[in-house]
Amino acid sequence: MSHATHAAAPHGSRRTYLIGFLLSVVLTAGPFWLVINHVFDPQTTALAIIVAAVVQILVHTVCFLHVNTSSEGGWTLLAYAFTAVLVLIVIIGSLWIMYHLNSNMMPMMGSGMDAQP
Amino acid sequence: MSAETVPDTTFFVTEEEHHDAGGATLLGFWIYLMSDALIFATLFATYGVLSGSFAGGPSPREIFELPLVALNTAILLVSSITYGFAMIAMQEGKLGGTKAWLAITGLLGAAFVGIELYEFSTLIHEGATPQTSAFLSAFFTLVATHGLHVSFGILWLVVMLVQLSQRGLHPENQRRLMCLSMFWHFLDVVWIGVFTFVYLLGVL
Numbered sequence: 239m240s241h242a243t244h245a246a247a248p249h250g251s252r253r254t255y256l257i258g259f260l261l262s263v264v265l266t267a268g269p270f271w272l273v274i275n276h277v278f279d280p281q282t283t284a285l286a287i288i289v290a291a292v293v294q295i296l297v298h299t300v301c302f303l304h305v306n307t308s309s310e311g312g313w314t315l316l317a318y319a320f321t322a323v324l325v326l327i328v329i330i331g332s333l334w335i336m337y338h339l340n341s342n343m344m345p346m347m348g349s350g351m352d353a354q355p
Numbered sequence: 356m357s358a359e360t361v362p363d364t365t366f367f368v369t370e371e372e373h374h375d376a377g378g379a380t381l382l383g384f385w386i387y388l389m390s391d392a393l394i395f396a397t398l399f400a401t402y403g404v405l406s407g408s409f410a411g412g413p414s415p416r417e418i419f420e421l422p423l424v425a426l427n428t429a430i431l432l433v434s435s436i437t438y439g440f441a442m443i444a445m446q447e448g449k450l451g452g453t454k455a456w457l458a459i460t461g462l463l464g465a466a467f468v469g470i471e472l473y474e475f476s477t478l479i480h481e482g483a484t485p486q487t488s489a490f491l492s493a494f495f496t497l498v499a500t501h502g503l504h505v506s507f508g509i510l511w512l513v514v515m516l517v518q519l520s521q522r523g524l525h526p527e528n529q530r531r532l533m534c535l536s537m538f539w540h541f542l543d544v545v546w547i548g549v550f551t552f553v554y555l556l557g558v559l
Contacts, residue, residue, distance in 0.1 A: 255439035262432055266550075270425050273555045280559050291551035295544055302435055302540040310382045321389040325396040332400035 250304050258301025265294040384534045388541045391504075395545050398497040402553060405489040412488035415557030418478055424554045427470050428546065431505075434463035435543045442536050450524050453532075454516060460539070461512040464505055471502045494553065501549055504542050511535050 269287035272278065278286065299305050305314050406415070437460045444452030475495070478484075485495040515535060518528055 250439060250442065252440075252443050255436055255443070259432070259436040259439075262435075266428055266432060266547075269551065269555055270421065270428075273559060274421055284556060284559055287551055287555050291547050294547050298435075298540060298544045298547070302439065302543070303537060310385070313382055314385050317386055317389050321392050324393060328393070328396040329400045329403060333403045336404040 250301070254301045254304075258297055261297045261301070262294055265290045265297065380530055381533055381537075384537060388537060391541070392545075395497075395500070395548070398493075398500055399548060399552065402493040402497045405493040406553075406557070408489035410488035410490075412491060413481075413483050415490070415554075418481065418483050419554050419558050420474070421554065421558060423470060423474055424550055427467055427474075428550050430463050430467045430470070431543050431546050434460045434467070435540055437463065438536055438539050442532065445524060445529060445532055448524060450519065453524065454519055457512055457516055457519075457532075461509055461516070464509045464512070464539075468502055468506055468509070471498070475499070497553065498549060501542065501545055504538075504545075508535070508539055508542060511538070 269290045272283050272286055277283070299318065305318055307315055309315070437456050441453050441456035441460060444456055478491075483491055485492045512535065515528070515531060518531070522528060
């Protein structure tokens with residue numbers, strides 16, 4: 239572990255930025271290409287673009303935001319992991335609960351995904 | 356503050372570990388960004404729940420224009436790397452390079468906001484207003500909150516350009532630029548979620 243105190247600052251090298259940028263271009267262009275050209279069936283495409291988004295978020299976190307185990311003595315990483323857990327609970331929990339409420343409370347609207355009056 | 360005036364039985368830390376002030380600010384700003392992420396999480400959750408409630412209004416497939424979204428995504432991604440180059444120029448102590456890259460980043464950000472406003476005005480002219488359906492309310496809230504963040508980022512960028520012109524690359528300005536760097540890259544991370552979950556999954 240290096241002793242340099244200002245290594246905590248979110249610096250980066252030209253190389254990390256370029257690697258991050260190239261990976262991001264691939265992970266952005268890929269999903270758009272899949273969706274516009276209808277390469278796979280909708281379910282496979284949905285899975286593929288969600289995976290690409292998660293990977294790209296991680297790439298941005300490492301290459302652009304420079305989060306690693308040693309920045310700020312690990313506190314940025316800890317805060318990041320904690321926030322990620324909260325974000326997942328809020329989003330997945332809301333979707334799960336509201337999906338079940340919809341299917342239990344509004345039978346004429348089906349699952350709520352095709353609610354056309 | 357001298358140590359000998361303090362008795363041995365103190366219940367507080369008399370000698371703080373001497374971090375430079377920049378480190379504390381950067382960590383604090385990071386915590387702010389994480390709380391901002393929670394705001395976006397609630398907006399994403401709201402959109403996720405309401406994204407099927409059209410109330411007779413248009414569906415995502417009818418109103419989203421993917422080429423425009425792809426253009427906006429590209430602009431924001433390029434603005435991320437140009438901000439990175441500004442940070443590298445700052446590390447090398449090049450004031451001119453830093454200002455030039457920052458100005459390019461600001462222009463790209465302005466283009467992003469401009470295209471988004473154009474998209475919004477097109478939607479509203481087509482009758483897809485926030486009042487039309489729960490889906491559109493959630494859509495406009497989520498995307499406009501992100502756009503508002505980018506707009507404030509541009510404002511901050513302009514302020515930093517003025518500060519750099521007046522005072523150069525002194526440590527305080529460097530610290531501010533690092534905070535803005537995190538802010539700018541964070542907004543790009545949020546946009547990954549927007550273009551994936553709102554636009555791409557919407558038209559699927």
